[in-house]
Amino acid sequence: MALGKIEKVIGGAVPVLGDDIDTDRIIPARFLKCVTFDALGAQLFYDVRYDDNGKSIGHPIDDAKYKGASIIVSGNNFGCGSSREHAPQAIKKAGFNAVIAGSYAEIFFGNCTTLGIVCVEADDATRAGIVEAMAIDASAQMEIDVEACKVSVNGKSFDVAIKENARAAFLAGNYDSLADLLGNMDDVKKLEASLKYSFTA
Numbered sequence: 001m002a003l004g005k006i007e008k009v010i011g012g013a014v015p016v017l018g019d020d021i022d023t024d025r026i027i028p029a030r031f032l033k034c035v036t037f038d039a040l041g042a043q044l045f046y047d048v049r050y051d052d053n054g055k056s057i058g059h060p061i062d063d064a065k066y067k068g069a070s071i072i073v074s075g076n077n078f079g080c081g082s083s084r085e086h087a088p089q090a091i092k093k094a095g096f097n098a099v100i101a102g103s104y105a106e107i108f109f110g111n112c113t114t115l116g117i118v119c120v121e122a123d124d125a126t127r128a129g130i131v132e133a134m135a136i137d138a139s140a141q142m143e144i145d146v147e148a149c150k151v152s153v154n155g156k157s158f159d160v161a162i163k164e165n166a167r168a169a170f171l172a173g174n175y176d177s178l179a180d181l182l183g184n185m186d187d188v189k190k191l192e193a194s195l196k197y198s199f200t201a
Contacts, residue, residue, distance in 0.1 A: 006170035009098040009118050009144040011070030013153065014060050015131050016045070021074055022081030023108065027090040029082075040086055041093030061094075065138040073130060074101045079108025088112040098144050100130065100151065100160070113166045114176050120144060120151065121161040130158055146170050 031043045049059040056062045061069065072091070078101035079087060088111040091099070098118040112119050122130065133156035134140070142153040144160075146167060151158045162170075169175035 005173040006116060006118060006175070007146055009071065009146070010141055011097065012066060012068055012139065013071040013073055013100075013134055013142040014063070014066035014069040015073045015134065016060055017073075017075055017131070019075035019102070020077045020080055023079060023084050023087035023105075024081055026079065026087040027084065029084075031090075032084060032086050034086075037086065037089040037093060039093075040090035041095065044090040044094040068095075070096050071098045071100065071142050071144065072096055073127065073134070074099060075127075076102035076124075078102075078104050079112070080105040083107040083111075085111050088115050088117055092117055100127065100144075102127065109163070109166075113169065116170070116175055118144060118146060118162065118170060119166065121163070122151070122158065126158050126160065129156065133158075 025048060026045060027040060027043060028047050031040065031046070034040065045059055045061065049056060049062060051057050060066060061072075078099060083105075087108060091112070092115045096117065098120060099112070100120040100122055102124060103121060104112075104119050109119050130151060130153065133154045134142070136154040140154045142151065144151050146162060149160050149162055149167070151160050166175065
C-alpha cells in the first residue's frame with residue numbers, strides 16, 4: 001500500500017546546532033514510559049529547553065522567529081546513543097518533517113524513514129552555508145527537493161544527499177514497511193497457503 005509520496009518538504013527551518021546530539025537529549029529516558037507516542041512532541045529536547053521548574057530557557061525551537069518550523073538543521077552524528085524509537089516519534093509529533101545533518105545513527109535514520117521524516121545529509125561547509133542563508137530571513141520557507149537532492153532557502157540553493165534506498169522509498173510512497181505489508185495482505189495469504197507448515201493463533 002503506497003503512502004503519500006514525499007517529493008518535496010517545504011516549511012520553516014530551525015537551527016539546532018552541535019554534533020553528537022543523542023537520543024537522550026532528543027527525548028529524555030524518563031519519558032519512555034508512555035503508552036502512546038502522542039505527548040512526545042511537547043517533550044522534545046526537554047532537558048535543554050526547560051529549567052527544573054518547567055520554564056523555557058531559550059532553546060531555538062522555542063524562539064518566536066522559528067515558530068512553526070518543520071525542518072531541523074543540526075550537526076554530525078545526529079540521533080546517536082540508544083536506539084529508542086521515541087526519539088524520531090518526538091520529532092514527528094512536534095511537527096518536524098525533515099532533518100538536515102552531517103550524518104545519522106543508523107537505527108535512528110531507519111526509524112525516521114519509516115515515519116516519513118526525510119533525513120538529508122550535508123557536509124559541514126554546506127550546512128554552514130544553509131544556516132547563513134537561513135539567517136537572511138528566519139521566517140523564510142525552506143524547500144527540500146527529494147528527487148533533485150537540493151535544499152533551497154532565501155534564494156540560495158545547495159546540493160545535498162539523501163540515502164538512495166530512503167530517497168527511492170519516499171518518491172514511491174512505500175517508506176513505511178508495515179503499511180506496505182498490510183497493503184499486500186493478499187500476497188501474504190497466498191504465500192502462507194503455499195508453505196508446507198501452517199500458522200496457528
